[in-house]
Structure formats: C-alpha cells, structure tokens
Amino acid sequence: MIEPFNDEYFMKKAFAEALQAYDKGEVPVGAVVVANGKIIARAHNLTETLNDVTAHAEMQAITAAANLLGGKYLNDCVLYVTLEPCVMCAGALGWSQIGKVVFGAHDEKRGFKKYAAQALHPKTEVQGGVLETECRELMQDFFRKKR
Amino acid sequence: MIEPFNDEYFMKKAFAEALQAYDKGEVPVGAVVVANGKIIARAHNLTETLNDVTAHAEMQAITAAANLLGGKYLNDCVLYVTLEPCVMCAGALGWSQIGKVVFGAHDEKRGFKKYAAQALHPKTEVQGGVLETECRELMQDFFRKKR
Numbered sequence: 001m002i003e004p005f006n007d008e009y010f011m012k013k014a015f016a017e018a019l020q021a022y023d024k025g026e027v028p029v030g031a032v033v034v035a036n037g038k039i040i041a042r043a044h045n046l047t048e049t050l051n052d053v054t055a056h057a058e059m060q061a062i063t064a065a066a067n068l069l070g071g072k073y074l075n076d077c078v079l080y081v082t083l084e085p086c087v088m089c090a091g092a093l094g095w096s097q098i099g100k101v102v103f104g105a106h107d108e109k110r111g112f113k114k115y116a117a118q119a120l121h122p123k124t125e126v127q128g129g130v131l132e133t134e135c136r137e138l139m140q141d142f143f144r145k146k147r
Numbered sequence: 148m149i150e151p152f153n154d155e156y157f158m159k160k161a162f163a164e165a166l167q168a169y170d171k172g173e174v175p176v177g178a179v180v181v182a183n184g185k186i187i188a189r190a191h192n193l194t195e196t197l198n199d200v201t202a203h204a205e206m207q208a209i210t211a212a213a214n215l216l217g218g219k220y221l222n223d224c225v226l227y228v229t230l231e232p233c234v235m236c237a238g239a240l241g242w243s244q245i246g247k248v249v250f251g252a253h254d255e256k257r258g259f260k261k262y263a264a265q266a267l268h269p270k271t272e273v274q275g276g277v278l279e280t281e282c283r284e285l286m287q288d289f290f291r292k293k294r
Contacts, residue, residue, distance in 0.1 A: 051219045052210050053242035054201070063199050072198045087266045088238025095200035095235060116263035119234045 005037050007080070007102050011131045014080040014104070017044040017057065018138055024049060028138050031057035031081040033065040033074065040077070041065040057081060058089035062096050074098040075123075082135040084111035084128060090119035100125040104135030152184050154227070154249050158278045161227040161251070164191040164204065165285055171196060175285045178204035178228040180212040180221065187224070188212040204228060205236035209243050221245040229282040231258035231275060237266035247272040251282030 010032055017030025021044035033041040043060035047053055058081050066072045074096040082104040085093060090112030093101055101120065106128055112119050120126065157179055164177025168191035180188040190207035194200055205228050213219045221243040229251040232240060237259030240248060248267065253275055259266050267273065 047219060047242075051213050051217065053213070053219050054206055054210055054239050059201055063201055066198050066200070070198065072194060072200050086238055086242075087263050088235050088242060091233055091235025091238055091263070092201050095194075095233075115265055116234050116238070118262055 007127070007130045010034055010039070010078070010080040011082070011102065011104055011135075013039060013042070014057075014082050015131060015134060015138070017042055018082045018135070021045045021057070022138060022142055028142050029057045029081065029083045031061040031079060033061050034078045034080065035065070035069070035074075035076055040068050054088070056086065056089050058085055059092055062092050062098075066096070072096065078102060080130075082131075083107050083139065084113065086110050087112050087116045087119065090116055093124065094119045094121050097121045098124055100127070102127045102130055104129070104131050105139060106132070106136075154274070154277045157181055157186070157225070157227040158229070158249065158251055158282075160186060160189070161204075161229050162278060162281060162285070164189055165229045165282070168192045168204070169285060169289055175289050176204045176228065176230045178208040178226060180208050181225045181227065182212070182216070182221075182223055187215050201235070203233065203236050205232055206239055209239050209245075213243070219243065225249060227277075229278075230254050230286065231260065233257050234259050234263045234266065237263055240271065241266045241268050244268045245271055247274070249274045249277055251276070251278050252286060253279070253283075 014030045018028040022028035030044040041061045041064035046055040078100040084107040161177045165175040169175035173192045177191040188208045188211035193202040225247040231254040
C-alpha cells in the first residue's frame with residue numbers, strides 16, 4: 001500500500017517550520033506534532049524573537065498540542081523535529097510521555113542522547129536520522145552565514 | 148554585618164510561591180529569580196492549571212526574568228527553587244547561563260543531578276538543601292493527601 005503520510009512526509013513539514021525560523025535569523029529548528037495521522041501542532045525556534053531560551057520548537061509544539069488535546073499527556077502523539085532534542089526539550093518530552101520522537105539531524109554537541117540519555121519516558125520510541133542530510137545542512141548553512 | 152537578604156530569605160519567598168501552588172492542587176514547587184539583591188520574577192508550578200508539562204515554576208521564572216531584563220541570558224541572576232530542578236528545567240537553566248541555582252529539597256527520583264548532571268552551564272554555581280526540611284515536608288504532605 002502506498003503510504004503518503006510517512007515519516008519523511010511529516011519531517012518535511014517540520015523542515016518547512018525550520019525554514020521559517022531560518023528566515024527570521026533564528027537557529028533553524030522546526031517541529032510538528034502528529035496525532036492519528038494529522039498535524040495538531042507546528043512550531044519553530046523563536047528564542048531570539050522572544051528573548052527566551054525556553055522557546056525551542058519542541059517546547060512550543062508540546063504546549064500547543066496539549067492545549068489542543070485538552071490534556072497534558074501526549075501518549076498517542078509523534079513529535080517530528082529537525083534536530084535531535086536538547087536536554088531541556090527531552091525532559092519536557094519525558095514529562096509529556098509522548099509516544100514517539102522522530103528527529104532529523106543528530107546533535108553530538110547539545111543533543112540529549114549524550115547528556116540525558118534517560119530523559120524520555122521508558123515507553124517512548126525514538127528514531128533519528130530522517131532527512132538527516134537536509135536538516136543538518138540547513139543548520140550548517142545558518143551557522144556559516146553567522147560567522 | 149547583618150545580612151537580611153540571604154539564601155534563606157529568598158528561599159522563603161520561593162516557598163511562599165510553592166504554597167500558592169499547593170493551594171491550587173498543584174505539586175507544590177515555587178521559584179524566584181534574584182538580580183542585584185532584588186526579586187525580578189516569581190512563579191509556581193501550574194502544570195495542572197495550564198494542562199502543560201512545561202509550566203514548571205523554574206520555566207516560568209526564567210521566561211519572566213528574561214522578559215524583564217530584555218535579554219535571554221541570566222548570568223547575573225540567582226534562581227531559588229524549593230525542589231531540585233528536573234532535567235527539563237536544568238536544561239533551560241543551562242541555556243540561560245544563570246549565575247547560580249539554589250534549591251531546597253533534593254529530588255532523588257526526578258532531579259537533574261542523577262539524570263543530567265552536566266545540564267547546567269559549567270560556570271553556574273549550585274547549592275542544595277536550603278530550607279530542605281520545610282520544602283521536603285510540603286511535598287510529602289501534598290502527595291500524602293493525594294493518595
């Protein structure tokens with residue numbers, strides 16, 4: 001069966017969010033939350049715009065998704081994010097008990113896998129490397145231009 | 148010299164915030180951010196009220212302090228919080244590069260020290276155990292009544 005709404009499909013939506021961040025001069029990270037095959041939240045990094053270190057794409061997406069669902073747990077949801085979540089975001093995803101986290105580029109420097117490997121809920125599935133090249137190159141391009 | 152505005156003084160202010168959370172049926176954690184000896188932000192846990200796992204006292208306090216200061220870094224600030232920060236909050240405090248974190252009760256189960264020991268900025272000072280007994284007993288009392 002053809003499955004148009006696969007991980008790559010939703011990661012492209014997260015990537016579109018990352019591009020919006022890029023255009024604002026923000027570190028280009030984007031995220032979407034999917035429930036029952038539908039996107040219920042979209043967000044991109046806004047730390048500079050909001051002067052707020054907590055305004056990562058994932059944090060906003062978690063808040064928005066919970067708000068839409070009317071409950072703070074996201075067990076039946078999947079978060080797609082273009083970069084491996086940081087410690088803060090992984091901690092938030094842990095509290096949310098989200099069903100699955102799919103990320104694009106690995107982040108050796110700031111990613112949770114190195115610094116807080118047990119931050120997520122034990123039942124949360126994790127998959128990294130979806131559209132890895134595109135997600136990584138967008139980040140590299142951003143930091144190259146900043147120098 | 149008498150120093151009325153010491154760590155216990157500010158922890159009591161954080162404790163007063165925790166009591167507000169308690170009265171709302173929230174896990175009783177409170178926080179204040181201090182800059183130049185003055186409280187610039189106060190917050191208490193609102194995860195139930197807001198249906199939002201990210202609404203920990205520390206997260207709100209970081210956002211409020213940065214908003215007041217007009218910049219996202221809190222290098223010259225001290226955060227007082229009644230409970231050892233979790234992984235999420237420690238990650239956020241790490242991004243903020245906050246000068247010092249003073250917490251009340253240790254949290255063996257959910258505290259960052261066990262799960263993300265390097266989450267804070269390397270220059271951030273940490274002190275735990277200020278008004279530990281009061282802060283711990285408030286938490287214990289809350290969970291005893293919930294059962």
